[in-house]
Amino acid sequence: MAGRFLNAFKPLARFIPEVKAPERRVGFNEKLFWTATALIVYLVMASIPLYGLRGEVTESLAPLRIIFASTRGTLMELGIGPIVTAGLILQLLVGSAMIECDMSKPEDRALFTAASKVLALILTGVQASAYIISGMYGQLPGTITIIIFLQLLAAGMIVMLLDELIQKGWGFGSGISLFIMAGVAQQIFMECFNPSPPVDEYGSVGIFIALAQTIMSGKPVTGLLLRGNYPSLVGLIATVAAFLAIIYMEGVRVELPISYAGYRGFRSRYPIKLLYVSNLPVIFASALFANIYFFSYILWNQPWGRNNFWVNLLGYYKLEGNQYVPAGGLVYYVTSPGNLSNVIAEPVRALGYLTILVVFCVVFSLTWLEVGGLGPSTVAKQLVDAGMQIPGYRRSGKAVEQILKRYIPAVTVLGGIIVGLIAGLSDFFGVFGSGVGILLSVGIIYQYYEILVRERVAEMYPAFRKIFGG
Numbered sequence: 001m002a003g004r005f006l007n008a009f010k011p012l013a014r015f016i017p018e019v020k021a022p023e024r025r026v027g028f029n030e031k032l033f034w035t036a037t038a039l040i041v042y043l044v045m046a047s048i049p050l051y052g053l054r055g056e057v058t059e060s061l062a063p064l065r066i067i068f069a070s071t072r073g074t075l076m077e078l079g080i081g082p083i084v085t086a087g088l089i090l091q092l093l094v095g096s097a098m099i100e101c102d103m104s105k106p107e108d109r110a111l112f113t114a115a116s117k118v119l120a121l122i123l124t125g126v127q128a129s130a131y132i133i134s135g136m137y138g139q140l141p142g143t144i145t146i147i148i149f150l151q152l153l154a155a156g157m158i159v160m161l162l163d164e165l166i167q168k169g170w171g172f173g174s175g176i177s178l179f180i181m182a183g184v185a186q187q188i189f190m191e192c193f194n195p196s197p198p199v200d201e202y203g204s205v206g207i208f209i210a211l212a213q214t215i216m217s218g219k220p221v222t223g224l225l226l227r228g229n230y231p232s233l234v235g236l237i238a239t240v241a242a243f244l245a246i247i248y249m250e251g252v253r254v255e256l257p258i259s260y261a262g263y264r265g266f267r268s269r270y271p272i273k274l275l276y277v278s279n280l281p282v283i284f285a286s287a288l289f290a291n292i293y294f295f296s297y298i299l300w301n302q303p304w305g306r307n308n309f310w311v312n313l314l315g316y317y318k319l320e321g322n323q324y325v326p327a328g329g330l331v332y333y334v335t336s337p338g339n340l341s342n343v344i345a346e347p348v349r350a351l352g353y354l355t356i357l358v359v360f361c362v363v364f365s366l367t368w369l370e371v372g373g374l375g376p377s378t379v380a381k382q383l384v385d386a387g388m389q390i391p392g393y394r395r396s397g398k399a400v401e402q403i404l405k406r407y408i409p410a411v412t413v414l415g416g417i418i419v420g421l422i423a424g425l426s427d428f429f430g431v432f433g434s435g436v437g438i439l440l441s442v443g444i445i446y447q448y449y450e451i452l453v454r455e456r457v458a459e460m461y462p463a464f465r466k467i468f469g470g
Contacts, residue, residue: 019164034166067436068287128153163176184438184440231432235432252274258388275415277374279419281363296311336353337428375408377401422435
């Protein structure tokens with residue numbers, strides 16, 4: 001039975017530390033403090049190398065770093081990967097009705113959260129073991145192996161608690177979103193200002209440093225338009241264009257007129273955003289692709305894996321520079337070509353990647369409607385419970401739900417297509433921080449802007465708290 005599946009996690013969840021939800025209203029400044037504290041802890045952990053590693057750690061899973069907010073060879077080696085993957089698995093099970101979970105019921109939500117935590121911890125252990133067994137850290141003595149495993153397990157637990165701290169009301173938004181945004185910001189900064197030793201005839205990796213070096217040397221700036229896998233002027237222009245396009249899309253919405261039954265004449269509008277489920281679909285789609293990449297590389301890297309037909313069908317790799325990149329199999333089509341030169345050289349791969357990304361973004365958008373409590377029936381109930389109604393219609397959940405059904409499913413599908421296209425196409429032009437990273441970071445920044453405005457308004461005018469659901 002479906003209920004038994006979630007209930008099976010309940011006894012295990014008792015042994016996992018948890019952050020208690022606040023029993024009082026947490027003020028704006030206090031939420032700001034805990035959000036900043038969680039971010040600082042994450043950044044510190046991302047800069048602490050794993051104890052016991054010897055020499056330079058070979059990079060082999062670079063495409064996962066943005067999605068999983070991870071940093072090579074540090075306590076944040078796994079990042080938020082296990083948490084996102086656990087949520088992805090449970091969302092697919094709930095969305096496909098393989099397990100029963102009514103997210104409108106507090107007890108079911110509690111079970112879902114408990115299952116997510118237990119599964120995330122299990123996956124932390126599985127992924128940590130896979131990193132060690134696959135030889136990513138080279139040959140390690142038995143004691144060092146155990147120490148590294150325990151470090152990764154403890155770091156995974158801390159990240160899970162930091163995310164829970166923010167999500168349970170002590171901070172703003174989501175820890176996952178916060179850490180992704182921090183990782184993308186770091187990468188964009190490095191691609192702009194990294195003063196590395198010269199990597200080509202135009203200078204350093206950082207595009208602004210390379211631009212200054214090119215001008216000073218008297219070389220034509222046109223050589224920086226495309227630089228292969230290094231940051232380019234086309235990538236810089238595409239980054240700015242992607243930022244502006246996403247900000248514009250975030251502001252597009254359908255506004256339904258609503259009135260407040262408690263106060264005659266008080267009217268407002270309920271906005272249904274074009275990007276209705278925000279950036280969650282692309283997070284889950286990218287997490288799915290990243291896990292395919294992760295497990296295919298782990299299998300292929302085994303002594304028996306490189307000549308195995310089924311492993312090669314999943315994915316095989318070639319060495320390019322100091323890292324392995326997909327060369328064929330399924331993983332070849334679920335990872336972006338990376339830049340315009342590769343798109344022109346591999347059009348079939350580019351088209352396949354874009355199509356698969358868009359399809360999965362639409363699928364996860366529709367799935368998240370019910371799992372995330374954003375469906376027409378849930379929203380209608382929230383509006384009616386808050387004393388709202390649509391002028392000209394009876395004040396009943398059914399009437400409001402019928403009107404919302406005209407808009408919400410349509411904008412959900414359209415929004416899924418748009419985020420998939422933006423993430424994929426901007427990646428093709430070599431945007432800084434990757435196409436998915438830019439989409440996520442802009443969406444997260446916009447989301448935080450809305451949260452902060454809403455929190456400030458609710459603090460100044462407590463009567464609005466019921467409308468905001470606070």
